[in-house]
Amino acid sequence: MLKRTFLPLLVLVAGCQSVNTTQPGAVGVDRKQNMMVSSESINRSAVKAYAQVLADAQKKGQLNRDAMQLERVRAIAGRLTPQTGAFRADTPGWRWEVNVITSKEVNAWCMPGGKIAFYTGLIEKLHATDDEIAAVMGHEIAHALREHGRERASQAMAQGIGISVVGAILGVPAIGQDLTQAVLDVTFNLPNSRTDEVEADRIGVELAARAGFDPRAAVTLWEKMAKVSGGQPPQFLSTHPSHASRISDLQGYSSKVMPLYDAARAKR
Numbered sequence: 001m002l003k004r005t006f007l008p009l010l011v012l013v014a015g016c017q018s019v020n021t022t023q024p025g026a027v028g029v030d031r032k033q034n035m036m037v038s039s040e041s042i043n044r045s046a047v048k049a050y051a052q053v054l055a056d057a058q059k060k061g062q063l064n065r066d067a068m069q070l071e072r073v074r075a076i077a078g079r080l081t082p083q084t085g086a087f088r089a090d091t092p093g094w095r096w097e098v099n100v101i102t103s104k105e106v107n108a109w110c111m112p113g114g115k116i117a118f119y120t121g122l123i124e125k126l127h128a129t130d131d132e133i134a135a136v137m138g139h140e141i142a143h144a145l146r147e148h149g150r151e152r153a154s155q156a157m158a159q160g161i162g163i164s165v166v167g168a169i170l171g172v173p174a175i176g177q178d179l180t181q182a183v184l185d186v187t188f189n190l191p192n193s194r195t196d197e198v199e200a201d202r203i204g205v206e207l208a209a210r211a212g213f214d215p216r217a218a219v220t221l222w223e224k225m226a227k228v229s230g231g232q233p234p235q236f237l238s239t240h241p242s243h244a245s246r247i248s249d250l251q252g253y254s255s256k257v258m259p260l261y262d263a264a265r266a267k268r
Contacts, residue, residue: 016158021147022087026260027202027253029146031195036154039147043113046149050115054099062102066120073118074098076134076213080141081114083210087145087203106228110140112149126224131208131217138204138211139218145203148196198249205254212264215254222247 017035024030057063064070077098084091094114104121122128122136143149205215226243 016154022145022203025087025203025206026257027206029199029202031199033147033151034154034158035147035150036157037150039112039150042147042150042153046111046113046115050097050111050117053101053117057099057101064100065102066100069120069123070100072130073100073123073133073137076130076137077116079211079213080134080137080207083207084141084145086206086210091145106225108136108140110137110144112144112147114141114144116140125228126221128221128224129217131214132221132224134208134211134213135204135215135218135221138207138213139200140204141207142200142203143196146196146199148200151196152193197246201246201250202253205250206257206260209254209257209261210264212261212268215257215261216251218250218254219247222250 018032019035020030020032022029054063077096081094081096082092084094091114096114096116098116098118100118100120103119104125105119106122106125107119108117108122110116116137118133118137123133126132128136201218205218208218209215222243226247229243
């Protein structure tokens with residue numbers, strides 16, 4: 001009986017791969033990641049999800065309403081995406097897409113495989129400069145380069161199997177699953193999510209610098225973000241770094257990549 005119970009866990013371990021999704025770059029991001037889901041399956045899902053988001057925005061009349069704003073955002077992306085080759089040889093060849101959604105929300109994201117969306121609220125509420133837009137976009141692109149979405153999906157799969165195994169052994173009732181998941185989230189997901197954010201911040205400033213955007217704009221961006229977001233939970237209860245710690249880290253790493261920015265400006 002016990003042998004049968006542990007079989008899913010053995011399959012879980014056998015199917016897990018430790019990988020380096022990116023090169024360290026000048027910022028030195030070199031953490032290995034444990035993956036159980038293939039890049040291909042995640043990217044296929046992202047294509048479908050992105051199409052659904054765009055179709056919904058189109059239906060509501062929120063997709064790419066301002067031609068000049070769209071051109072501006074796509075031009076910034078056009079400078080950033082070729083620089084992704086410094087971290088991954090395959091990514092300059094991704095089928096990158098960039099669209100702008102009219103919304104008051106201060107947000108932007110990049111799905112796996114290079115599917116980017118920018119919200120007008122971020123641009124307009126923050127009065128974002130090109131350098132600051134590049135800082136946000138570099139950060140979001142970095143999540144895709146590091147395959148953080150794939151990593152989170154793998155973690156969720158591992159935890160789901162782990163909960164099933166523990167429940168079968170200890171007889172944990174279904175009603176206790178929410179509490180178990182909450183403990184797993186605090187123990188594993190929160191630290192990993194903070195790690196993801198720090199990695200994306202650091203890679204993002206390097207991408208911006210290599211593209212000829214001032215990496216120090218990441219600092220001014222988050223100073224603006226701190227003002228518009230108001231209070232936030234203490235860092236130990238948040239999936240994101242506090243504004244203060246994030247700004248401090250960005251100050252150090254933006255200075256580190258200034259030689260790349262100077263070299264890019266000289267070329268331009």
